Amino acid sequence: MRFYSTMKTALGALGRNVMRTLLTTLGIVIGVGAVITMMEIGNGTTIAIQRTMASIGANTLVIVPGAVSISGVNQGAGSKMTLTPQDADAIIKECPAVRNVAPIVRARTQIVYGNRNWVPTYVYGTTPSFLEVREWTDLDKGEAFNEHDVRNSSKVCLIGETIVSEMFGGQSPIGKEIRIRNVAFKVIGVLRKKGANVMGMDQDDIVLAPWTTIKYRVVASSLANANQSSTNTTSTVEVNTLNQIYPNIQQNLYYVATGSEQADGPQPIRFPNVDQILTAAVSGSQIPYAIEQITMLLRERHHLRATDVNDFNVRDMTEIAKAMSSTTELITKLLLCVAMISLVVGGVGIMNIMLVSVTERTREIGLRMAVGAEPGDILRQFLTEAVVLCLLGGTLGIVLGRGSSYIVSAVLHWPTAVSIGAIVAAVIVSASVGVIFGFYPAWKASRLDPIDALRYE
Amino acid sequence: MDLIELRDIHKTYYLGEVDLPVLKGVSLNIARGELVALMGASGSGKSTLMNILGCLDHPTSGEYCLDGHEITWLTAKERARLRNRIIGFVFQSFNLLPRTTALENVLMPLTYTKENLSEYQMKQRAAELLQKVGLADRMDHQPSQLSGGEQQRVAIARSLVNQPRLLLADEPTGNLDSRTSEELLQMFQQFNSADGITIILVTHDPGVAKHAQRVIHIKDGLIENGTDQFKQGGAA
Numbered sequence: 001m002r003f004y005s006t007m008k009t010a011l012g013a014l015g016r017n018v019m020r021t022l023l024t025t026l027g028i029v030i031g032v033g034a035v036i037t038m039m040e041i042g043n044g045t046t047i048a049i050q051r052t053m054a055s056i057g058a059n060t061l062v063i064v065p066g067a068v069s070i071s072g073v074n075q076g077a078g079s080k081m082t083l084t085p086q087d088a089d090a091i092i093k094e095c096p097a098v099r100n101v102a103p104i105v106r107a108r109t110q111i112v113y114g115n116r117n118w119v120p121t122y123v124y125g126t127t128p129s130f131l132e133v134r135e136w137t138d139l140d141k142g143e144a145f146n147e148h149d150v151r152n153s154s155k156v157c158l159i160g161e162t163i164v165s166e167m168f169g170g171q172s173p174i175g176k177e178i179r180i181r182n183v184a185f186k187v188i189g190v191l192r193k194k195g196a197n198v199m200g201m202d203q204d205d206i207v208l209a210p211w212t213t214i215k216y217r218v219v220a221s222s223l224a225n226a227n228q229s230s231t232n233t234t235s236t237v238e239v240n241t242l243n244q245i246y247p248n249i250q251q252n253l254y255y256v257a258t259g260s261e262q263a264d265g266p267q268p269i270r271f272p273n274v275d276q277i278l279t280a281a282v283s284g285s286q287i288p289y290a291i292e293q294i295t296m297l298l299r300e301r302h303h304l305r306a307t308d309v310n311d312f313n314v315r316d317m318t319e320i321a322k323a324m325s326s327t328t329e330l331i332t333k334l335l336l337c338v339a340m341i342s343l344v345v346g347g348v349g350i351m352n353i354m355l356v357s358v359t360e361r362t363r364e365i366g367l368r369m370a371v372g373a374e375p376g377d378i379l380r381q382f383l384t385e386a387v388v389l390c391l392l393g394g395t396l397g398i399v400l401g402r403g404s405s406y407i408v409s410a411v412l413h414w415p416t417a418v419s420i421g422a423i424v425a426a427v428i429v430s431a432s433v434g435v436i437f438g439f440y441p442a443w444k445a446s447r448l449d450p451i452d453a454l455r456y457e
Numbered sequence: 458m459d460l461i462e463l464r465d466i467h468k469t470y471y472l473g474e475v476d477l478p479v480l481k482g483v484s485l486n487i488a489r490g491e492l493v494a495l496m497g498a499s500g501s502g503k504s505t506l507m508n509i510l511g512c513l514d515h516p517t518s519g520e521y522c523l524d525g526h527e528i529t530w531l532t533a534k535e536r537a538r539l540r541n542r543i544i545g546f547v548f549q550s551f552n553l554l555p556r557t558t559a560l561e562n563v564l565m566p567l568t569y570t571k572e573n574l575s576e577y578q579m580k581q582r583a584a585e586l587l588q589k590v591g592l593a594d595r596m597d598h599q600p601s602q603l604s605g606g607e608q609q610r611v612a613i614a615r616s617l618v619n620q621p622r623l624l625l626a627d628e629p630t631g632n633l634d635s636r637t638s639e640e641l642l643q644m645f646q647q648f649n650s651a652d653g654i655t656i657i658l659v660t661h662d663p664g665v666a667k668h669a670q671r672v673i674h675i676k677d678g679l680i681e682n683g684t685d686q687f688k689q690g691g692a693a
Contacts, residue, residue, distance in 0.1 A: 005568040016556040367552045370513060371566040371615070372541020374534045451513050454548070 006377075010384040013361075020353065025393035027349030028433065031342035032397025032426045033404065035335075039422035040405040042335045044415030046328050050284065053324040055135035056198070057317050059099070059284055061291060063087075063277040063298070066311040081273040082302055082311045085211070088127075088277045094297055097290035099282045102130035103274040105211045107219050112179040113167045120163060121205040123180065125214025126278075133280040142174045142189030145210055153212040157185040160204035161193040178207075183217050185209060198320070215272060284324050287316050343429055346393065347437040354386050354441035365445050366453025379446040386438020387431055394430030398423055458525060460622060460655050461487040461510065466519035468505050468678075479505045480516070481678040487657070489622070492649040494658045494669035502678040504627075507659050511544055511625045512536045524622050541569050545616030549628035551608045553600040559611045560596040563587060563618050570619060586614040590644065606637035613644065617654070624648070624656045630665055642668045 014021045050058075065080040088103040105125035110117055124130070127150050131137045137144075145156045157178070164173050173187040185207075194203040209218075281290040291314045302311055358365070365378055373381075402418075409416040468480040479502045487493055497503035508514040509521060512528055515536070521528040524543055531539070540546075553562050563583040567574065574582075587596055590610040600608050609629060616624055626645065630638035646668060649656050658669055666672045674681040 009568065012557065012561070363552060364554060367548075367554075368565070368569070369537065370511070370540060370546050372537050372569045372619075374537040374569070376534070377569055451508050454552070 006380050006384050007388075009381055010388050013381075013385055014388060021389065021392075024350060024353040025389055025396065027346035028343075028390050028393025028430055029346075029396040029400055031339075031346035032394045032430055033400035034342045035339040035426055035429075036398060036401025036419070036422050037405045037408065038335045038338055039419045040401070040416040041408060041414060042331050043417040043419045043422075044409070046331055047417055048415045049327055049331075050324060051135070053284070053320060053327075054280070056320055057134065058320040058324045059281045059287065060133060060317055061098075061279045061281060061287065061294065062315045063091075063279065063294060064313050064315065065273075065276075066309075066313060077313065078275060080311055083274050083277055085272060085274055087298060087301055088274070090297060090301060091277065091279060091294055095290060095293035097282055097286040097293055099280045100129050100133045101277060101279045102126050102133050103211055104130070104276045104278055105215045105219065106275045107180070107214055109181045109218070111163075111167070111207060113176065116167050118163065118166045120160075120207050121202060123207045123209075123214065123218075125209050125211035125218070127211060130208065130278065133278050136191060136194065138192055140190040140192045141172065142187070144189055145208075150210040150212055152210075153216055154210060155183060155185045155213055155217065156188045157207050157209040158189040158191055159187055159208075160191045160206040162202055162205040163207060164190055180207065180209075181218050183213075185213075211274065215274075284321055287321060291316060339429075343433055346430075347390075347433040350386055350389055350393075350434065351437035351441060354382065354389075354438055355444070357385075358382065358441045358445040361445075362448065362453045362456040365448050366450045366456065369448070369450035370454060375446040378448075379442045382442030382445050383435065383438050386442065387434035390430040390434030390438075391427070394427050397430070398426060401426070458522075459486045460489045460491075460524055461485065462520075462522040463510075464520040464522075466506075466509060466516045466521060468502075468509065468514075469517045479678055480509075482519070483675075483678070483680055485673065485680060487655060489655055490649070490653045492646065492656045492658070492668070492670045494660060494666035494672045495675065496660060496663075496666050496672055497675035498661065501675050503659060503661075503675050506675060507625060507627060507657070510623075510657065511546060512540050537569075538571070541566060542619060543622050545619070545621040545624045547609070547612050547616050547624065547626040547629045549631040551600070551605075551612045551632075553608055553611055553615075555601065556599055558597050558599055559587060559592060559603065559614075560584065562600070562611055563615045566615060566619050583614070583618055586617055587611070590614045604637075605633050606641065609633060609637075609641060610644070613641070613648075617648070622655060624654050625659070626656065627659045628661075629658065630660075630662070635664075638665070 053059075063083065064078045065083050067077055068075045068079040083103075085103045088101045091098055092101040103126065107123040107125070108119070109123060110119050111123070128144050128146055131144055139158070140161070142158075144158060145154065148154075149156055157180075159167075159173060159178075164170070167173070167178065168176070173190060176187050177184045178187060179185070191204065191206065191208070197203050279290065279294065281287045294314050295310065298312055299308075299310065304311065368378065368381075369375075401422075405416045408414050463483055463485040466480050466483040466485075467478065470477040470479060483502075483506060495503060495507065505514070509516050510523075512523065512531075513536075515521075515529055515531070519529070523539070526539060526543075528536070528539070553559075554565065557565075560580070560583055563586060564579055567579045567583070584593075584596060587593060590613055592607060592610055592614070595603060595607060598607075600611070603611065609632075613629075624645075629645075630641055633641065642665060645656055645658065648654050658665060660666055
């Protein structure tokens with residue numbers, strides 16, 4: 001009842017001068033509108049920045065096998081052969097913080113086209129999801145290989161910009177065949193130019209093919225020379241992979257056990273291993289959870305006891321992730337500053353008009369006091385008016401802010417994202433502005449002497 | 458016990474270093490149901506006395522007892538409550554809220570009343586009073602659409618809405634022509650005799666004062682000539 005009548009009185013007083021009410025709220029309308037527009041553009045910008053950062057690899061986690069030491073000689077990271085494509089499948093299935101996963105088989109070898117040859121920095125055998133992990137899905141030309149090609153070990157490949165210029169001298173490589181260690185690969189796509197990575201390595205100097213093809217047709221001997229990058233290509237375990245393609249005319253370059261010999265001896269346990277697994281976390285903030293989930297899963301899959309050390313390593317791009325989070329934080333702080341300034345300006349406008357209103361309505365205040373309004377009643381009435389003004393302004397501001405951010409995204413094609421947080425904050429802040437800046441005028445009104453107020457002209 | 462009992466009321470204003478005594482020991486009794494005119498030239502302390510009588514101000518010294526309540530040392534909040542329940546005010550310049558209908562103007566004091574009346578009861582009481590002052594068909598008019606006399610009637614209805622014991626009218630006819638004044642004064646007399654409301658008319662116009670049962674003259678902060686001789690038996 002009390003609240004109802006106070007509210008009614010406040011609305012009545014505001015309704016008596018609609019034009020002034022609207023002009024007064026304008027400060028808050030613009031303030032809140034600006035806050036919401038800025039927040040939404042800022043949100044959009046943050047998302048765009050995160051996407052850009054992700055394409056550098058901020059969300060990327062690399063899983064490499066652990067080190068093996070033979071006779072006390074440590075072979076360095078990646079020398080164990082415990083990561084399997086099945087591990088990759090399990091990670092994507094069982095780790096909710098992981099968005100995508102791609103197993104990688106590496107090779108360092110010569111490629112040949114016509115009378116030219118070249119040794120690419122990266123010859124990667126992988127799955128189509130590699131492009132998604134690296135945010136590289138929009139190709140320059142042609143199309144990517146698919147899961148079907150991976151299952152079939154199709155001899156198809158994607159090549160980077162650098163390879164195109166080195167091997168093809170600028171002409172279109174689509175449909176041409178390059179030979180990777182004597183295996184002919186059909187070029188089906190050209191990757192978009194990505195330039196050097198943060199370490200200065202040319203990321204366009206790359207050949208991508210299905211991992212089954214690289215593993216079984218090109219490398220074929222992953223077991224023997226596990227760490228591809230440290231392997232000498234003239235190693236004695238070099239295998240001509242033609243035997244995979246033409247099994248009937250296979251020539252044995254080394255001794256092969258006969259059927260009975262195989263049956264007598266113990267079977268070596270062998271499974272297809274991969275050189276590393278590339279994963280992408282759902283978002284930057286999920287990276288720690290992704291690492292935890294992957295570690296738990298792989299320990300279980302590799303049958304490690306609690307006392308065993310990991311036979312793999314999960315690495316994240318700490319440096320880039322840090323840069324990303326600090327950039328995002330900076331944008332948020334900047335927007336907060338702008339928001340505060342515009343709301344304070346709006347609040348001062350409200351205070352100004354409320355003071356004018358108190359002066360203008362001195363007689364009314366005197367009358368209300370004469371007929372029995374207590375100072376608290378007067379205080380409450382003017383405070384309610386100020387808060388109603390601010391909430392009204394806040395509501396209009398939300399509409400204005402949403403509208404202008406919609407226009408900005410529609411006309412200027414800036415990225416924007418709806419920010420519920422900003423809307424809630426705007427309402428709370430505009431009500432607080434009403435209380436804070438409405439208090440002084442209301443207090444002043446409540447302290448008036450009814451005798452003087454009634455006599456005021 | 459009389460409605461109003463003033464005992465040796467002094468009021469002194471302190472203007473910097475100069476003390477300005479306005480009331481210099483006023484003693485006065487007004488019985489329930491009286492219609493009294495308070496007369497005096499400007500500067501005589503008339504307004505100050507009215508402010509004290511209306512609980513808008515408190516005296517520097519002396520005792521004021523209104524309807525059994527000792528007023529002198531009440532806080533602003535307690536005085537506001539008393540004004541709301543016991544006293545009705547009518548002003549020379551009407552003091553209606555602009556751009557607010559007559560009905561809402563009459564309702565206004567009720568919003569500050571602590572007793573719980575329903576919206577409907579409040580409206581009914583206000584409408585009844587407007588009818589009583591002859592404005593039944595003007596309830597939804599705003600002050601700017603009413604004549605001076607009609608505005609003052611709305612103000613009278615407003616002053617009566619909380620069923621006060623005392624009605625204080627400060628130059629109620631000062632802004633009105635003589636015919637309208639006469640109508641209003643008759644209305645005051647009618648409320649006084651029919652409803653037993655004690656009315657104090659503050660005025661400098663002898664024509665107004667002659668409608669009263671008793672005239673109290675104030676001059677230089679003192680009540681002139683033994684006023685009690687005019688006192689008539691109008692006690693309720």
